[in-house]
Each structure stands twice: as structure tokens, then as C-alpha cells.
Amino acid sequence: MEEKEIIAYKDKNGQIIDTQTAAEMDCSDFEPIYFDNSPEALEVIRHSTAHLMAQAIKQLYPEAKFFVGPVVDEGFYYDFRVDAKISDADLKKIEKTMQQLAKKKIAIERYCIAKTEAEEKFAGDDLKQEVMKRIEDDRLCIYRQGDFEDLCRGPHVPNTKFLRNFKLTRVAGAYLGGDESREMLTRIYGISFADKESLKEYMQMIEEAKKRDHRKIGTELGLFMFNDDAGAGLPFWMPKGARLRGKIEQILWKAHRRRGYEPVRGPEILKADMWRTSGHYACYGENMYLTEIDEQEYGIKPMNCIGHILVYKQNMHSYRELPLKYFEYGVVHRHEKSGVLHGLLRVREFTQDDAHIFCTPEQIKPVVIDVLEFVDRVMKIFGFEYEMEISTKPEKAIGSDEIWETATSALKEALDENGFEYGIDEGGGAFYGPKIDIKITDALKRKWQCGTIQVDFNLPERFDLEYVDENNERSRPVMIHRAILGSFERFIAILTEHFAGEFPMFIAPTQVIFVPIAEDHVAYAKELASELLEFDVDCEVYDKNESLAKRVRTVEKQKVPMIAIIGDEEVKNRKVAVRDRRKREQYDLSAEEFIKLIKEQTSEVKI
Template structure:
């Protein structure tokens, strides 16, 4: 074969000899193949534009808009289209970054005044004009220094800052029409590939998520290859908005945040505290019945300990530090150090293992204000944290036991799940051998249970690989909660040992794991999963007793007290309000049972429960109501939780 030719292999198995330097799209057309539906391609495994040239023997694969990679390309291109629209409407705007994200894209701008929703409408219309013009996305390569000069002349200081941090001698830029942007690509062939788009919302965002940097204006949007898909997504957004835990948290009077307290610090109101108490009591019972021991570690530990563990070198930017009498302390971001010290407090025998230590430990992590989000991302939170120290030969069974624990608990809450294994990150501690052993243990545990998993390269903790459990909620959204981390490294650093059957000292393995994860985050997920309508076993208020007139007050108070004595979380609404108003308010509060008491109920000495879906039950006594609620709770929790937990 001539040196001017290359061999190209196509997905259909065909092979063709073509001129070196031919573009992907030309290679398809020249050989009678169609590029219809392609938004980009993969050449020898690398994602590229259809216009990119092929310089060596290659395999070409299609990237279509109905794939995850194709949607990312489409949405990243849509973010460039949005930036072009903004620059045409607001020429003084400075552009920052505009990536594709899950379900859409965003772009950050530095503008004199915040954008308004009216501005969004104008930008969206301008985007439609740019899309209709079918402007080509053209890739340009240039020396980095030349790119710096170009963007500096344009006054685009954020692009200059990004470029000055790059070590590459040359960089790539993309242009559509008169708009030029720094970008690795790839992009769709022309703007007309975006068939459906919508700008969703506005937000403030510090440059690079750092509150010391300028506050930028962020526009969120989404794009799809067809209007039907966009319509479905907008309906999903409406449902998600109804379930937003921040709004429901206010409406249900569960929790709040205060600028006076500080960002990322949750204030639990009585109902929220009850909900949390139920979860924590459930957790303690479940751990105790599985052989875990409850422990409590301090919030402050000397900085020297954090240096020994590796957190100071690898996690310091996420920690808070303070000084007491000239001694430096770290506020714990996780609970493992105290648990290792408990293990070291006496000589351990192989007969003591596995040792399972469980703590509902409150931790603090320095999250940037730009990423804080209700209960889902906070600075102070409580983890259902446990550390299992075991012999290497016990590791497989312990990991499988944790997997069973997670699956059983998530079934009670009604979650399905997916599992991922996250492998060694670039910034890590420990030997290659230990990482291979730890990763192999996680893989074999999942494989032996027949559980499918995906692999996230380089996303493990700095001390070990992990299994991440992604919950799927009522809207089929994924949430990271449970995690299982296998660690051969910290036991080495803290010289943890046990006396084996041979009388010699041996090194245990440590498993870090959470089931619900951060209680705050899990509560946020639960609120959205149930849309605030908690099942009876979780509902802060299980029943509201309400009167029609003041004439039923005495009997209503008696019923209310009976229910409380039987363990029902009941409230009494004896206000001089119309009954319809009381019922509507209880429905808004999503109370499972409403017990309306009028003259007929007083005469019969019972109540007729009304459910929050509007259905009505037959007349029954307070004892029967309590028995009904208890059965519902026990059925939902597989016999774990009845009445009287509060």
C-alpha cells in the first residue's frame, strides 16, 4: 500500500484503502456509506469531529445523537451557540466556560447586570436564528501564545487565564460564524443539528467555584435531537420542580438555612428532627442486629494524626483546622481515625475479628459556596459510618454482607440501584499490590453475587478503591449514597495488627462503608423520591385529629391522647377554622391519616379515618386506627418499625 494511502475499517466490517488526510465524512461518502444521524465519530477510540482528517490506519465508529456521547457533543455545541447569541445581544459580556452536563449544558458570563428571564427569551430566539443559519463548526489549531494574544485583544480575560495555565504548545479553537471559542471539541458539523433547545434557568456562580473570585451569571439550558425528546424532558423538569426538597422542606416545616448561621449548615425544625430521629433509630437497630458495635469519636483530632493518615496531604483543601493552646487540630471530615484508635486500644486476636464499629458521626467538609445545594451538598453532615477490620480471608464475606445490607435497606425505601467500581486515582497512597488486592476483592464480591457493575477509572478514594451504589428514585434519577471502600493502606500507616492462630502478628484489612451515606443528603433524596408524602413509618405526623365545631373538643382531645399513648405520632387541630380549610392544610402537609370528629363520631365513640388521597375508611376506634397504622408501618419495613419509635 502506498505511503499516501491508509486502510480504514468501518463498523460494518468493511475495509477500504483511502487517501491519507481524508476526513471522516468524506471517507463515509467516498465508500457509499451514509453519515446520516452521525453528530461526531470515534476514530481509533478517540472522539472526533466528522470534519477531522485521518492520517493513519483507522477504525471509524458512529456517534449518533441518541447516544450518551452524541448528546454530550450536541449539548456542548448548543452551549457555544448560546454563547454566540449572548455575545451578539450583549457585546460587552465576557465568556468563561460552557460545558455539557447531565441533561443539558450551561455557560458562565461576566456581565454588568444580572440576566433576566426576559433576556433568556431573547437569547433563546437568537439561538434559533443561529441554528437556522446552519453555521459550520470549524476547528482551528494555533500556538498557545498566539491564542493568548488573540483572546487578550478581545478582552476575554477568563479565556486568557485558562490558556496561561495550559502546558500545551498548541491549542484548539472552534468558530461558528463570527464567534470564536477555546475548546477541545468535538462539535456537530453545523448549528442546524440542534433540532430542539430550551434555556431553563439562571444562577450566580463564582468563577471556578471560589467565593474569592468574581460572581458570574450562569445560564442553564438543554438540547435534544428532536422536539418530542425535549417535550418529555420539560415534563420531567416540572415533576422534579414539584418534588424539589428545598421547597418541600419549607412547606412541610422540616428544615431551614440561615445566612446568620452560615452557608451549608442545616437547621432542623421539630418535624425534620423527628424524621431524622426515625432514620437514625432505624439505622442503629439495623446495625446492632448485624453485629456492629456503636462508637462515638471526637470532632477535633490533632493535626499530626491527619498527617499520619494522609488526609493532610491528600484531603487538606476539604478540611477545617483550628488551634487550641498552640496545638493544631483538624475538624474531622470523616470518622475512620477514631475507629482505628479504638481498634488499637488493646491487643486484638483473630478471634475478635471481624470487628465492626458503627458511628452516626457528624463531620465537616469545606465545600465551596458555589456547589452548596440544599440538603444535597452541605458543609456539616452526619454519616452512617462504619469501619470493619477483618482478616484478609474474611474480606470477601464482609463485602458481600455489606452489599446485602445495602440492597435490603434500599428495598425498604423503594429504591432500585446501579453499582460502580471506582479505581485508583492519580493522587493516592499505598502500593500497587495493595490496590490490586483491594480492587480484586470488590470485583469478585460483585461477580460472585451476579451483580452487574460499571467501572469509573480513577474515581476511588485516595486510600483505596470503592463500590459506589447509585440509587434510582421515582423519576429515575441517579443519586450517590452508599459506598464500600476497601483499604489495605491505613492499617499499615497506623500499624494495626492482630494475633493470628499461629501466635504471630498480622495486618488486618479495613473496609470503610456507609449505607445511607450522609443523613442530610439521604433526607433530601427521600423528600424528592416521595414528593414529601412519606410512608406512615417515616411521616413526622402520622395522624391529625380535627374537630368540626368546638362541641367535639372534649372527645377529640381524648382520641388524640389515646393515639399518643398507643405510640401514634398524632396532632390535634382544634382551631376555630372551617373543616375544609383544616383538611386542605393537612393534605398540603401530606399527613397520612386525617381523623375528622363531628357529632356522629362523638355519638358512636369512634372516628372515620380519611386518607391523604381523599378516600374514607369505615368507623373505628382509636385503638383500631393505631393498629391499622402499626400494621402499615410493619409491612413497609418488613417488621422492623412499628409504633412508639418517638
């Protein structure tokens, strides 16, 4: 197989079309997509591997019926119905059949028929009928490889010979169409690449990710817990996790105040009419928790915007006061479907490091640049690299196209004039305005969307916000929605996996653990711990009635930055035998030197 073999093309509009489609048109001026690991090629390869998997499943389980099999960030999946119970143990068998089919070098063909003909063709397949209900086109395309065919827009590689480097990763359940009231289908996830080495590297990363899973580490370190009897997707913060979170909150609180932000706090429930005015009820209502109080409908807040708007509106403001910056660690609730809940990364209650900045239209660019500088400082102290993406008007949105264009242009100009690189996510904006999304890269090179900056002309209009301008006339402010971490829950999940639970000293939930060798050494250990507590250093004295070796092993599993061993020599000479986990070093210090070292390493991180 030649390295530079063409598997698809990119047309003048940037749309990827496969060679099967290109054969039906003049593709002389199209950009070729070669068989490699470029994003465009991987999209085609992974989409095709999903169909290869479905073909293998159909061969092994002839009664199987298929719903959809898209490409996703982590590879691809297919949802299907089958009589047998399929588990992770069956994946090897399916993979083997896929390899056999790939070796046959089966040509992948595409043909299109009228939707009415397709409905007749698949009359006995209720899942295909469900797929067709979601398609408005009058003509539908079908891809066929050997004895397997399925409805699909494509694109696909021209032959199964290209599909050799893949791995099926897990089996899951998925409600039909994501609707919890419908039947549960079987879903199999997989990944594929153009070469073996990339697949090997990816699988090594997956194994490392399993070790770093924040749910696993969170349980081992006693950071947080969930209790399904109390409610799914509702995290409980245990003492160590609350200490970790508190340290991050305090660092950010001081950083906000230094930058002129004023703290505010709004109620967690408001009359539904407020959410109707804002547009949340119409555009976000399915994600809200609604209730009735005194025969009036109320909504628990999914966002903090309205509280800040009402605080702003309490007084008339002069242009001299703008930009006016409010911030809040706002607790919000969103009705996430049970199938997407995932540790701290996807929960139903979370706390945003939320802020809203009210400014004049002329201040949009300097405000956005100021926020980006804030973002940069925060990401640097945690060691994250990041990239930015502008998200434009979604299908469900409020406000005119003109307002959206003005807001989107303001974001682009702010980034362009300051030399920032960014991508575009068409249709990914909030329902009330376009946004800049901040995507960070962790130690495993995975990308996570965290912070966001959103320009909003709509809510100030809907709530009739005003300020007195330099001509002593009433004008409409612009509202900038802004979060840097996104939510404390999600950010701490990412941090936990990024550091594999070995948090840096300045945020570690327990910064020092003292291990006295014998009972006679406990008093000295507690004396040092008490002194460090005066400087807000969280310490523990581990003096259980166990062997020293066992206690040290137990303490090391807690991944604390510093372990201090206390024995006769240390008590006699007021010294400490230090095991520095982050530096992977052991050394002796006097008590004074040790206290000074810890104070320096835990001193306030300024942003």
C-alpha cells in the same frame, strides 16, 4: 435531516472524536456515533449547543468575554463576563437568537495552533489567558462557527443544523475558576436533545422537580430551616423533621445491631497530627476546618475513620474476632464553597450513617457481599432502584499502585463472582482507596449517589493496625469504609423529593391528624391520640377556631398519611371517619379497628 446521520466517532480507546477530527485520520474502523439521544451523541450535541449559546450571547452582547462551557450532568453551561445584568427574563431573547443561528446551518470548523500563537491571538482577552494557564498542551484547538470561535478540545457536531431542540434553564453566578476570591462571572445553564419529544419530557420533569424541591416542601411542612446569620450550610432540624429523621435512625440502628455491628462514638475534633498521619491533611486539607488549642493545631473531623481506628487500636484483636464492625452516626464538617451549597443536598455539617469493618484480606469479598445485601434491603423498604459503580485511584491519593490494584481487584471480584452489574468511574476513588458507589433512582428517574463501600489497605498501614492471625503472628487488617444512606441530610432531601413530601406511614413525621368538628369532640380526639402515642405513633389534634372546611384543607397540605374526622356520630359510637391520603380513600372504622390499623402500618420495619 436523516435519522442515521453521523455526528462523531468513537475510536479504539473509547474516546469520542468529532467528524472534523476524524477527517484528518483513518476512521474506517472507528465506531460511528449517530444523531440520536445516546449518551455519546448527547455529549457532543450539548457541548456544541453551549458554543451556539455563546455565539448568540456574543451577537447580543458584543463586549462579552467567555471562560469555559462544559457538558455537565444536567446539560451544559457557559461562564462569561458581560457588562449588562442578565436575568432569567433574558433567556428567551438568547434562545431566539440561537434558533436563528441554527437555521443558518453554519459549518463548525476545527483548527489547531501553537499555544504561543494562541496566547498572542487572544492577547486582549484575560479570560482566554486564564483558560490557557490551565492547559499544559503545546498545541491548542479552536472551534469556529461563522464569526464566533473559542478554545475547545471538542468534540462538536459538524453543523449548527443539528442544534434545534434546546432550552436555557437558568442564570446563576459563578466565581472565576471556582475560586471565591476571584470575580463573579455570569453562568447560563441549558439542556439539549436530538428530538423535540425528549426535550418536552425533560422540561415536564423539571417542572415536576420544582414542585418536589425539598427546600420548598421542607419549608411548607416545617421539617428543617437554615439561618444565614448563624452560618451558611448549617441545617436546623425542626420538630417534624427531627421526628422523620429519628424514625429512619431507629430503623437503621436496629438493623446494624442485628447484623453484628457495635456502636462507637469518636470526638468531633482531633489534633492535626492525626490528620497528617491519615493523609487527610495533605489530600483533603482545603475541605477541613482547622483551629488552634493550647498552641497546637486541631482539625474538626471531615470523616469518622480515625475515631474508629483508634477504638480498634485500643486492644489487640485475634483473627477469631474479625470481621469487627463499628458503626456511628457521625457528625462531620466540610468546608464546602458557598456557591455549591444547596439545601440539605450540599451542606457544611452533616451526619453519616458511617461504619468501618476491620477484616482479614480473605474476608474482603464476603464482607462486601454482606454490605451489598444490607444496601439492597434498605433501598427496597424505601422503594428505590439502584445501580453500582466502581471508582478507581484519583490523582491525589496515598499508597502504592500495587496496593490500589489489589484493593480494586477485590471489589471487582466480589461483584463479578456474584453476578452484579457495575460501571467504572476512572479516578473517582477516595484518596485512600477504591470504592463502590451506590446510585439510586428516584420517582423522576434522576440518579443520586448515596452509599459507598471502600476498601482501604492504606490507613491500617499508616496507623500500624494489627491482629493476631491463626499462626499466632501479627498481621495487618484491611479496613472497609461503608455508608448506606451516605448522610441523613442528603438522603432525607432525596426522600422528600422522591415522595413529594408524602412520606410512607412508617417514617412520616406526623402519622395521624385528628380534626374534631366541634369543642365537644376534642376530648375523644385527644384520647385516641394519647393511646396511639403509647405505640410511638406521632399524632396531632387540630382544633383551631376555624371552619371545618378550612381546617381540613390546612391539614391536607401537611401531606399526613391519615386524617381522622371526629364528630357527634364518631363520639357517640366510638368510631373514626378516616381519610386515607396514600390510598385516596375515605371510610369509617371503630376506634379499636382504627388503632389496630395504625399499629400495623407503623409497626417496626425490619431490615
